[in-house]
Amino acid sequence: MEDRVKHTYRTNLYEFVKDVLVVCPNCAGKAVVHTGEFHTMQHDRNAVKLVCPACGFNKVLEGIGHRQDKKQKRGTILKFGAPIDPFFHLPVWLQADFSGEILWAYNLEHLEFLAQHVGAKLRERNGFAFNVRSIGARLPRWMTAAHNREAVLKAIDKLRDDKGG
Numbered sequence: 001m002e003d004r005v006k007h008t009y010r011t012n013l014y015e016f017v018k019d020v021l022v023v024c025p026n027c028a029g030k031a032v033v034h035t036g037e038f039h040t041m042q043h044d045r046n047a048v049k050l051v052c053p054a055c056g057f058n059k060v061l062e063g064i065g066h067r068q069d070k071k072q073k074r075g076t077i078l079k080f081g082a083p084i085d086p087f088f089h090l091p092v093w094l095q096a097d098f099s100g101e102i103l104w105a106y107n108l109e110h111l112e113f114l115a116q117h118v119g120a121k122l123r124e125r126n127g128f129a130f131n132v133r134s135i136g137a138r139l140p141r142w143m144t145a146a147h148n149r150e151a152v153l154k155a156i157d158k159l160r161d162d163k164g165g
């Protein structure tokens with residue numbers, strides 16, 4: 001059962017790895033990591049590309065993939081579940097401090113998902129039947145804690161207003 005939950009969580013997180021908004025390493029503006037069809041797991045090594053519309057910086061990721069061979073020195077280690085893009089490990093653009101925790105999302109779609117989920121928890125508390133599954137069950141406790149939810153929703157709104165444009 002635990003394995004199934006983990007698997008579902010991973011699958012869902014991958015779904016949000018489409019275009020990831022990141023801080024440009026060159027100008028600190030808003031850059032995008034284009035991931036091609038990564039979320040369908042049919043990525044190829046030239047599909048992942050960092051592009052900054054503000055300064056023109058761009059970079060293609062080389063050697064993508066999980067390390068198959070332990071002796072393999074090359075290759076990118078993909079990191080998920082942290083406020084960095086999984087490929088270049090740059091800080092995500094959409095992040096904000098929340099009482100010492102980091103509220104973050106890969107992109108606006110992901111941010112919207114978080115808002116909906118935290119909102120759903122609120123509705124659930126108010127008597128709505130709402131099936132909370134998969135990724136939701138793995139959100140950090142501070143995000144879904146009853147006493148935090150309304151403040152988290154406000155923080156998500158603010159993040160969207162500040163950086164979503």
Ligand SMILES: [Zn+2]
Nearest residue numbers: 024027052055
């Ligand atoms: Zn730039």
